[in-house]
Amino acid sequence: MxxxxxxxxxxxxxxxxxxxxxxxxxxxxxxxxxxxxxxxxxxxxxxxxxxxxxxxxxxxxxxxxxxxxxxxxxxxxxxxxxxxxxxxxxxxxxxxxxxxxxxxxxxxxxxxxxxxxxxxxxxxxxxxxxxxxxxxxxxxxxxxxxxxxxxxxxxxxxxxxxxxxNWLTKLPALSDQKQPSGAQITCATCHNGVPKPEPWPDEQVALPDDYRLPLNNLDVLLVNARDDISLDAVQYNQYTMYHMNTSMNVGCTHCHNSRYFPSYERPAKDYSVMMLEMSEHIWNEYGETFNGKEPSCLMCHQGAIIPPGAAVSVDVMPEALVPASTTQ
Ligand code: HEC
Ligand code: HEC
Ligand code: HEC
Ligand code: HEC
Structure with a gap:
């Protein structure tokens, strides 16, 4: 820069x-x-x-x-x-x-x-x-x-x-109705006070033990109006949606028009697509530093809409870790 x-x-x-x-x-x-x-x-x-x-x-x-x-x-x-x-x-x-x-x-x-x-x-x-x-x-x-x-x-x-x-900076352009808070990812965002964070803790028991986000296979989440869809895919979609609900402590309507789930009228759905892609990127690029643990929405969100361990803004972050300042 x-x-x-x-x-x-x-x-x-x-x-x-x-x-x-x-x-x-x-x-x-x-x-x-x-x-x-x-x-x-x-x-x-x-x-x-x-x-x-x-x-x-x-x-x-x-x-x-x-x-x-x-x-x-x-x-x-x-x-x-x-x-x-x-x-x-x-x-x-x-x-x-x-x-x-x-x-x-x-x-x-x-x-x-x-x-x-x-x-x-x-x-x-x-x-x-x-x-x-x-x-x-x-x-x-x-x-x-x-x-x-x-x-x-x-x-x-x-x-x-x-x-x-390269990822949170994609959010502002996703919606006219909604702007991000400006929160930044830092160590506490995923670590939450422990050296070895557990992205899939046992509390996610309502899901089968081996359930993980469908990273590198995100299309499996699109189940509407498809005749090649299996019962497994429907179930995968339901597990993922349930995981999103509990990770952020929101209902389906935070991201969907409940009359027509395939539509993209709620900005949080577009944000979530970006977050799924970001999780995919984390897994592909940094997975070997994660000791085999696949990322989850819960890893950062911890049951909140904005991750509690995120830094409030670029102002409290070293410049090397945030987007270049636009004010100079
Ligand atoms: C995107 C999530 C995420 C972020 C952000 C993150 N970490 Fe990690 N970190 C992890 C995961 C997951 C592990 C793997 C835990 C394990 O090995 O069981 C890990 C492991 C580590 C380890 C190895 C710990 C050990 O005992 O093996 C170190 C050191 C570490 N992180 C440092 C940091 C520092 C410093 C920061 C902030 C600059 C940071 N991490 C930010 C998710 C993250
Ligand atoms: C999880 C690992 C980790 C822990 C814990 C940690 N550091 Fe660091 N520290 C680093 C890394 C990595 C660097 C190098 C950063 C870089 O290259 O940009 C660093 C760099 C430093 C430097 C700069 C040294 C130099 O090159 O001049 C100082 C000083 C420092 N740390 C002090 C501390 C102090 C004091 C603590 C405890 C309060 C601490 N660190 C805890 C990982 C850690
Ligand atoms: C945090 C946001 C979020 C929450 C909460 C959420 N969803 Fe989703 N939903 C998504 C995303 C993202 C997709 C995948 C869209 C994509 O890949 O383009 C999706 C896809 C779907 C689809 C498939 C739509 C299609 O185009 O085929 C259905 C059905 C669905 N969700 C139902 C639900 C239900 C029911 C709930 C509540 C139990 C729920 N969702 C909760 C974000 C969410
Ligand atoms: C590496 C950490 C991290 C992971 C993993 C992550 N998020 Fe986020 N998410 C954030 C941060 C940080 C923000 C706050 C962005 C802002 O407001 O500037 C956020 C914001 C959001 C928002 C906007 C909140 C609102 O106001 O409605 C949604 C929706 C969201 N994330 C969904 C997800 C979903 C779904 C997943 C799992 C596929 C996920 N996130 C995984 C860090 C993460």
Whole structure:
């Protein structure tokens, strides 16, 4: 996109920075605060203070993050004291990042803020899941599992950028009646606080165990006015529709005119066709990083019309992961 400054365009960068500063300081601040809290406890402070302090931590942990549609970032549950110390040392010692291949253009404090809010907050893991605390820039050290996780995390950074830049950008043109909210895909959108998300959890029991979306065979969903249609295809259509209902917690009429299901008058149906194609793309391009797990609508939507773990807008995302700004 021919940007030669390593910094972002004016307005967006300011919004990005402000959100980062506020949220990162709350998180890092509360992290240091927890350290103090633990230290104080070991020297047996008055019980009254301890109770008050515990309530404070609880309040902080239960607050919805302003970065997300409807999601709580719980970094205090899994970022260790050692990680906080290493993080602070990295920010102090580096003027710029050392080995950043995807998230280019971020200052050291910004990359740490991104790691806290999106990566750790999205996956529910400590920094050591992917890093050596001795050197955050390293791609090779003695922990092979963590090294492999860092590699996969880079692939999923690229995947998130691809989905935001090349797929969600198709939505605005699909309808005159409806515009997308601008929500962006980030780690929490699929991970929802766990390192290994389960796109097809057991709660989908109303469907047969081996049911999956008909990826690479989407035409099977078109059952109207066809005489070559089998009972199996009708059933496949019904399972898929039921999966869409429960994934988004909507009824059939969110996407259909119930008097004539084949018509495309409701924008959500066109959106869903795009989402099916996007899921197909995810499976074909990134399936090997998914450990054999096929994508589902539920993986992102989690029973909501807009995925709760999606970022609210491009303003809270690093520029490398979202469509190029149109305002410059
Ligand atoms: C799930 C894996 C994962 C976790 C967990 C994670 N990171 Fe990262 N981190 C990465 C990847 C991948 C990169 C490289 C990004 C790139 O190439 O664009 C990175 C880059 C960094 C960098 C830039 C280093 C450089 O090259 O100068 C820092 C600093 C960093 N992470 C800090 C942290 C901190 C602090 C935590 C914990 C709060 C953390 N990371 C948690 C995957 C992770
Ligand atoms: C489109 C959905 C999706 C998005 C977006 C996504 N992931 Fe993943 N991720 C998955 C799935 C599914 C798995 C496979 C889980 C398994 O192996 O059981 C996975 C696995 C991983 C793993 C390997 C975990 C392990 O223990 O084997 C890492 C690391 C990872 N993702 C990092 C990230 C990071 C960092 C981001 C954000 C930049 C991200 N992912 C965004 C769906 C996603
Ligand atoms: C989230 C949106 C969504 C929901 C909810 C939904 N559908 Fe669908 N429906 C679709 C999409 C997308 C297709 C496939 C259209 C395509 O491939 O072009 C489809 C196809 C169909 C078809 C086949 C139409 C044809 O052209 O042959 C029928 C019948 C149908 N749905 C019935 C239902 C019923 C009944 C429900 C409620 C139980 C339902 N749908 C819920 C999005 C939805
Ligand atoms: C990788 C994550 C992801 C997957 C998988 C996914 N979606 Fe979405 N979906 C999103 C995001 C993010 C939005 C919000 C877009 C916006 O508002 O800007 C969205 C929005 C939608 C909307 C518009 C909501 C509305 O206002 O009516 C529909 C309909 C939808 N998705 C259907 C589906 C269906 C059906 C599937 C499964 C075939 C699916 N999605 C799979 C991420 C995903």
């Amino acid at each position: 021919g940007r030669d400054s390593k910094y972002m365009s004016g307005g967006r960068r300011v919004a990005f920075l402000i959100t980062f500063l506020i949220v990162t300081f709350t998180l890092v601040g509360s992290g240091y605060w927890v350290l103090n809290f633990v230290r104080n406890r070991t020297v047996a402070e008055s019980t009254e203070r301890t109770v008050g302090a515990t309530q404070n931590v609880m309040a902080m942990q239960d607050a919805l993050s302003p970065i997300y549609i409807n999601y709580i970032v719980r970094t205090d549950n899994y970022v260790s004291a050692e990680s906080y110390v290493a993080m602070a040392a990295y920010v102090q010692q580096n003027v710029e990042t050392q080995n950043v291949q995807v998230l280019t253009g971020l200052a050291p404090s910004e990359i740490v803020g991104y790691m806290m809010n999106h990566v750790v907050g999205g996956m529910g893991v400590d920094c050591t899941y992917c890093h050596s605390l001795e050197n955050f820039a390293a791609d090779e050290w003695e922990d092979e599992v963590a090294m492999a996780n860092k590699v996969k995390a880079r692939q999923h950074l690229l995947m998130s950028a691809d989905l935001n830049q």
